Amino acid sequence: MPDLSIDVVAKAAGVHRSTVSRAFSRPEAVKSETREHILRVAEGLGYTMSPLAQALRRKTSTIIPLIVPDITNPFFAELAKTMTQAADERGYQLMLCVTNGDPAKTDGYFTAMQAMYAPFGIVAPSTKVDTEALKRFAFGHKVVVIDRVEGDTSVPTVTVDSRRGIMLALEHLHGLGHTQIGYVSGIAGTHTAQDRMDAYLELTARSGSTPIVLDSGSDLDAGTRGAEHFLDMDNPPTAIIAANDMVAFAVISALGSRGVRVPEDVSVVGFDGLALGSRFNPALTTVRQPIADMGHIAIELAEKQNLDGSVDHIVLEPELLVRASTSGPRK
Amino acid sequence: MPDLSIDVVAKAAGVHRSTVSRAFSRPEAVKSETREHILRVAEGLGYTMSPLAQALRRKTSTIIPLIVPDITNPFFAELAKTMTQAADERGYQLMLCVTNGDPAKTDGYFTAMQAMYAPFGIVAPSTKVDTEALKRFAFGHKVVVIDRVEGDTSVPTVTVDSRRGIMLALEHLHGLGHTQIGYVSGIAGTHTAQDRMDAYLELTARSGSTPIVLDSGSDLDAGTRGAEHFLDMDNPPTAIIAANDMVAFAVISALGSRGVRVPEDVSVVGFDGLALGSRFNPALTTVRQPIADMGHIAIELAEKQNLDGSVDHIVLEPELLVRASTSGPRK
DNA sequence: AGTGTTATTGCAACCGATCTCAGCAACCGA
DNA sequence: TCGGTTGCTGAGATCGGTTGCAATAACACT
Numbered sequence: 133m134p135d136l137s138i139d140v141v142a143k144a145a146g147v148h149r150s151t152v153s154r155a156f157s158r159p160e161a162v163k164s165e166t167r168e169h170i171l172r173v174a175e176g177l178g179y180t181m182s183p184l185a186q187a188l189r190r191k192t193s194t195i196i197p198l199i200v201p202d203i204t205n206p207f208f209a210e211l212a213k214t215m216t217q218a219a220d221e222r223g224y225q226l227m228l229c230v231t232n233g234d235p236a237k238t239d240g241y242f243t244a245m246q247a248m249y250a251p252f253g254i255v256a257p258s259t260k261v262d263t264e265a266l267k268r269f270a271f272g273h274k275v276v277v278i279d280r281v282e283g284d285t286s287v288p289t290v291t292v293d294s295r296r297g298i299m300l301a302l303e304h305l306h307g308l309g310h311t312q313i314g315y316v317s318g319i320a321g322t323h324t325a326q327d328r329m330d331a332y333l334e335l336t337a338r339s340g341s342t343p344i345v346l347d348s349g350s351d352l353d354a355g356t357r358g359a360e361h362f363l364d365m366d367n368p369p370t371a372i373i374a375a376n377d378m379v380a381f382a383v384i385s386a387l388g389s390r391g392v393r394v395p396e397d398v399s400v401v402g403f404d405g406l407a408l409g410s411r412f413n414p415a416l417t418t419v420r421q422p423i424a425d426m427g428h429i430a431i432e433l434a435e436k437q438n439l440d441g442s443v444d445h446i447v448l449e450p451e452l453l454v455r456a457s458t459s460g461p462r463k
Numbered sequence: 464m465p466d467l468s469i470d471v472v473a474k475a476a477g478v479h480r481s482t483v484s485r486a487f488s489r490p491e492a493v494k495s496e497t498r499e500h501i502l503r504v505a506e507g508l509g510y511t512m513s514p515l516a517q518a519l520r521r522k523t524s525t526i527i528p529l530i531v532p533d534i535t536n537p538f539f540a541e542l543a544k545t546m547t548q549a550a551d552e553r554g555y556q557l558m559l560c561v562t563n564g565d566p567a568k569t570d571g572y573f574t575a576m577q578a579m580y581a582p583f584g585i586v587a588p589s590t591k592v593d594t595e596a597l598k599r600f601a602f603g604h605k606v607v608v609i610d611r612v613e614g615d616t617s618v619p620t621v622t623v624d625s626r627r628g629i630m631l632a633l634e635h636l637h638g639l640g641h642t643q644i645g646y647v648s649g650i651a652g653t654h655t656a657q658d659r660m661d662a663y664l665e666l667t668a669r670s671g672s673t674p675i676v677l678d679s680g681s682d683l684d685a686g687t688r689g690a691e692h693f694l695d696m697d698n699p700p701t702a703i704i705a706a707n708d709m710v711a712f713a714v715i716s717a718l719g720s721r722g723v724r725v726p727e728d729v730s731v732v733g734f735d736g737l738a739l740g741s742r743f744n745p746a747l748t749t750v751r752q753p754i755a756d757m758g759h760i761a762i763e764l765a766e767k768q769n770l771d772g773s774v775d776h777i778v779l780e781p782e783l784l785v786r787a788s789t790s791g792p793r794k
Numbered sequence: 795a796g797t798g799t800t801a802t803t804g805c806a807a808c809c810g811a812t813c814t815c816a817g818c819a820a821c822c823g824a
Numbered sequence: 825t826c827g828g829t830t831g832c833t834g835a836g837a838t839c840g841g842t843t844g845c846a847a848t849a850a851c852a853c854t
Contacts, residue, residue: 148833148834149834150833150834150836151832154832161833162829162833163833164833166833185839187839188839189838189839190841191839194850236826
């Protein structure tokens with residue numbers, strides 16, 4: 133493969149390099165006849181432009197970073213999946229950055245991406261978004277966040293309506309006859325996680341019942357602890373809402389290992405709508421987030437902002453997915 | 464941020480551009496005094512080299528593609544996780560490429576990565592590796608495959624000993640008193656998947672029992688179909704080995720929804736050792752693959768090959784993880 | 795003192811594009 | 825026929841580094 137540069141094509145087509153360049157990136161600036169000829173020659177040689185050289189000169193590339201705390205968490209995995217798709221539909225390449233929740237790493241990734249002239253980035257945070265940190269970067273205003281952002285509306289965001297989601301879960305449970313409904317908090321320390329908890333607290337109180345927070349931790353073991361707490365109670369709730377599907381899995385698993393059955397002994401509803409949930413035992417009833425939409429929208433928002441500087445905050449509607457982990461209360 | 468190029472630093476440090484370059488990339492070629500001065504100045508300015516410009520000139524970058532069929536599958540997610548870590552420990556950036564099992568996409572990613580001067584790539588395939596396709600690319604000999612490769616020893620591979628894994632599962636089950644052991648085949652059409660199946664067939668036959676293949680499909684529904692098949696049998700096996708954890712999940716879930724309990728009614732063992740398994744209901748007994756090691760080793764192999772052209776084929780030992788989904792046979 | 799290393803640094807071409815400017819031909823109206 | 829557009833293409837600087845080669849300095853040895 134004798135290095136295929138633009139000059140090679142130019143020579144082969146009998147035109148100047150700049151004409152070849154135009155033929156590709158600004159077709160209307162070249163006589164259509166010439167352009168077709170060039171394209172044909174290029175095709176024949178199997179030539180493609182070097183994205184590196186392009187990025188260097190244009191000062192903007194097509195690499196876009198997706199920063200997630202943990203790709204092992206199916207929520208982020210599903211997000212990554214739809215985002216890769218959305219990305220290369222639009223000619224971008226997704227670059228996966230896993231932070232393990234370390235803000236320093238986030239910073240590191242940002243600088244790296246800046247150096248690669250990434251046109252923008254997507255952040256799915258594990259902790260509340262630090263607006264200041266975001267601004268330290270050239271494309272600080274070109275980041276879309278998959279979470280709510282506090283006190284700064286200059287960053288586009290995509291989220292799902294937490295309150296509405298919790299409401300759906302609560303209504304479903306009420307409908308089944310449950311009145312004592314517990315809550316186990318989520319993995320992430322994000323605004324979203326906070327919002328879900330707040331919604332639970334508020335809505336429960338509003339309906340006249342007392343909130344029962346089984347665990348408010350924010351690590352992976354919240355589910356296990358929540359289950360233990362549940363087992364210790366004299367008068368445990370008949371249903372549990374988990375802040376997200378992973379926690380729900382953990383709760384059910386821990387409960388199961390102590391002989392408590394779902395939904396016979398206690399109903400559990402999750403939050404996320406992971407595909408995995410349908411293969412859980414029992415299949416998980418959950419509040420679905422439109423993850424695929426979130427991915428596409430995130431990229432759209434970023435592009436839109438790049439174009440006209442507009443900053444949107446999209447809030448999507450969740451949806452209840454009733455499967456097998458909920459039923460009427462025991463007794 | 465007034466564009467920070469190497470010339471800016473050079474001027475600020477009172478030396479020539481090339482000296483700055485050397486100070487960074489070939490320290491021994493610069494008087495240590497000078498180098499330290501340059502580094503200090505650069506530091507003060509907050510300067511970092513442009514990876515793009517570097518890659519363009521050197522014709523080799525630090526971007527390394529990880530090609531997986533589906534990041535949503537926790538096995539690949541865990542792989543991606545350890546690989547990102549292994550990668551940036553060594554100064555590479557992992558670029559996630561999701562193919563959805565489409566070989567055309569794999570090709571596309573390869574060319575893209577070639578254009579980015581990726582020094583090598585890692586492939587975790589979903590279908591048997593097509594050696595010819597691998598060779599069409601400049602770095603065709605610089606790909607590490609997480610699977611076995613047929614009839615071509617020129618590409619480095621990392622795998623786990625399938626036969627040994629199945630043997631561990633079988634021995635565990637035999638030890639518990641099971642004699643009728645079924646098998647549900649896996650998601651991927653890889654050599655590895657094939658090997659596991661073959662091992663099951665061979666080892667079962669050798670022990671004098673008849674193999675019971677509940678499903679040999681290679682899609683996500685193999686688990687569900689396997690479970691149905693199981694339910695239709697007059698004399699079903701007392702234990703099931705699933706070709707991988709995801710399938711095991713599906714089997715248990717499908718079984719559960721039909722009222723069959725694990726491990727009370729039937730034991731199930733998976734293959735992968737996903738972290739998720741410990742949070743399943745019941746916690747999954749499984750053959751663990753050392754995924755973290757695989758990630759690190761894959762990168763090491765690639766680097767080694769880059770350096771001295773050596774091609775290794777590493778086969779790792781699996782390990783049995785006994786959790787709650789297996790017990791003695793019913794009755 | 796003269797000559798042969800060796801250690802450092804500067805020079806300038808080069809990697810593969812993009813883009814501004816200028817040149818040139820064809821075309822328009824007066 | 826001539827100045828003024830317009831359309832298309834070529835020149836050449838530039839993006840931010842790397843690197844072979846030449847130049848200079850410093851040091852060793854006879």
